[in-house]
Structure formats: structure tokens, C-alpha cells
Amino acid sequence: MPVTPEQQAEIDALREAPRETLRTVSEGMERHLYVPHQVLDHGFVRVVDYMGDDAAICQAARVSYGRGTKSVQNDEGLIRYLMRHWHSTPFEMCEVKFHVKLPVFVARQWIRHRTANVNEYSARYSILDREFYIPAPEHLAAQSGVNNQGRGEVLQGEEAQRVLNLLREDAMRSYDHYEAMLAQDDNQQGLARELARMNLPANIYTQWYWKVDLHNLLHFLRLRADAHAQYEIRAYADAMCRIAADWVPAAFAAFRDYRMDAVSLSAQAVAALKRRLAGEVVTQENSGMAAREWREFQEVWG
Structure with missing residues (x-):
């Protein structure tokens, strides 16, 4: 259960x-404030506080004294201009604080985005719950043969069941030992929580508050809501995309047009595209691009 009855009552x-x-x-x-949006099997993301909106971005860009100084159409045009030309500071005037419940291995990916304020649930002070992320069958995949940090074909049949059984059994066994080490009775003092936690698996759930400005949130979403991102962190990014789209609709629409759904080209790729448009046959060998960049170029332009 992502949210306990006590948390839901609060x-x-x-x-x-x-x-x-x-x-x-x-x-x-x-509409999103305080509401938990379920992610994965036991996780969630919810907004606990925020500051600013689309108008605040324009207000900061113009250094104006209040709302209503320009029309909505002009505001949208200004936001698109700021996004298109990579102006970041006006977007930093909006902030949001998320409460996130997520597996530890996802948290370790997430924390690499260092431009945020984070406070995590302390397993030195409290005892973690018996909750583990177990992938749904459709997300249980083999190692990719072409991408060293990606997935390949989905596991099937007995092999998939064998892996799921191992994941569940190892998680439960580790937690049983965690509880046994913590236990205090007449025969044992019980191990300190800060030491007992070392035995827990990386798929156990943790929680944190994550506060970030809009500019850095959009940077996070550009990387983690991308189709190439790991599914588990992408699931959180997708939920946050839906929240951001309601929070700052003009800014998020510009972000989608100029970042998420846009294509960035190197100087070599621009030159190759121009040569193609002029009728020249361009190959990887005469393009000036490395093999991997050429594959990416072909994925977009054929």
C-alpha cells in the first residue's frame, strides 16, 4: 500500500x-496539492508545497511589479522565447517540494541530480517498512546486447518466474534477518539500526522530501522522462510531468516543444542534413560523424 490509512487521514x-x-x-x-500519485507497486509522488506559476516567470523576466502587465498571449510568447533561447533564471523563480516514496536503487540514480534540496527518511533513527519493489512481468527484461546500460527482450515463462521468485525470496530473507538483528530480548541486546540496515536490499523503499526550482525540475524531466531512461525512474518522471503540466501549462508546453520533443544537432549533423537537402548522398564515412552519432542521426532523419 503506497499510503497508510493514517497518512491518508492526514x-x-x-x-x-x-x-x-x-x-x-x-x-x-x-488540485495536486498533498494528493499522492501512485508509482510502481508501493511508491508515490505528491506535492507538499509550491511557489509561483506561469505569470511569476514572466514577472521575473520583466522585473515587473505585479500581474496583468501583459496579455496571456504575450506571456506565452515570452515564455516560449525564454525557453527557446535557454534563459534559465526566470524559471528558477518557481519552486516545488515533492514527497516521494521510491526504491533505494532509484533514489541512488535520482540523487545524482544535485541541484535540489533533499531530506531522506533516516534508517539510523527509524525502522524501514517491509516493502520492496518487485517488477511487473512486462518490465522483467534481459540485458541489452547493444546498450550496456539498457534492457533487451522481456523474460518469458519459467525464467521470468525463477527471477521473480529469487527477488521476492531474497528481499524477504534479508528483512527477516534485519528484524532478527534488531530484536531485543533477554538473550541479546539487538544491533544498532544504523548497522542493521546494511543488510537490506536495494529494492527496499525509502522516502524523501525533494525541493527544486522549475528550471532544474525541467532538466531532471528532460533526462528521466526520456524513452532511454530506466523504466523505474521514468515512471516517477512521467507522474511529475503530469503535475508540472497543470502547474505551469505555458512553461511546460514550451519545454515539451523545445526540449523533450526537439532534436539537437551537432555541426557535423547540420552539415550532413544540408548536403542531403542539396541532393548529395551522405554516408557515415563522409559525414564526419562517429558510428553511434550516425545511428542516432538516421533514427531521426532516416
């Missing part, structure tokens, strides 16, 4: 007690 109480404010409010984000 969320319901928060949402049932709205307060008047003079702060900027994003109606789209208000």
Missing part, C-alpha cells in the same frame, strides 16, 4: 482546511 484533513492567501496560486497545482 492528507484528507489538510485538503479539507483551505486558507486564504495573498500568494500567487496555480489552480492546476492546487
